Amino acid sequence: MPQGSDTSSQESKPWYATWFDTQFYKLLYAHRDGQEALQLVDWLERDLNITPPAHVLDLGCGRGRHSVALAQRGFTVTGLDLSSQSLKDARLKAEQAQVSSSVTFLQGDMREALPTTFDGIFNLFTSFGYFVDPMDDRRVLDAVVQMMATDGWFLMDTLNPTWVVANLQESEEQSIPGYNVHIKRSLHVDRVVKEMHFEKHTTRTAVEGEDGVLEDLPEEYHAREEVRLHPQSWFEKHFGEVGLSIEVMAGHYDGQPFDSQMSSRMIFFCRKR
DSSP: EEETTSSHHHHOHHHHHHHHGGGGHHHHHHHHOSHHHHHHHHHHHHHSHHHHHHHEEEOOOTSHHHHHHHTTTTTTTEEEEEEEHHHHHHHHHHHHHHOOEEEEHHHOOOSOOOOEEEEEEEEESSOOOOSHHHHHHHHHHHHHHEEEEEEEEEEEEEEEEHHHHHHHOOOEEEEEETTTEEEEEEETTEEEEEEEEEEOTTTTEEETTTTTOOOOOOOOOEEEEEEEEEOOHHHHHHHHHHHHEEEEEEEEEEEEEOOOOTEEEEEEEEEEO
């Protein structure tokens, strides 16, 4: 039986409470950078007149790639995430980029509002739709509105369900440092599920990651991601109910207009009413 996610302690927790703290998450997504955030900032500055200095919240900041990119562009940034390991990595990334004075990382649950208001709030790269109860997603929006300044804005970036269903890649093989990864994707009612099975290379005795040799990793590991595919109509309904008005909807990080069939992303730019 594969080790790791099959332990009883992990089974008792939702996938998002454990996966982002693992070395396997870091290895699988080590190639990601902050380019999407830079493209978004270019679009905000060019077309929507959103410019630094502004105090912004990176909601579900993960390992800080977007927070750091935003700080480098002149924003004062607070990053909020549930994962302690991701926040540790984010603080190191900010230090290496010499923007530690401009970015603060906090651990917390995005369903609970911070006692601070922000000029703008980002929720990027599908950091939404993880919870079992869909009303928890609504609670996130309630918290967002509580944290927005009077004339504040909210930018949400998530998957376009129509595109996902039409373009679902059901199986994939990847090779990462020390491991082969077998990936299977499937649709379950209103969710897309990604199952990942890691098998260590037989020729390797240690796994070397971005921060050196990673010791004591198992021969095999299984992980799972699940994201609820809320349609455009869900966001329109719930944004309206919490007091958000959609000003612009884009389908790409550079601000290209949303196309319901061709766009892989749904990017909403909202203002507080």
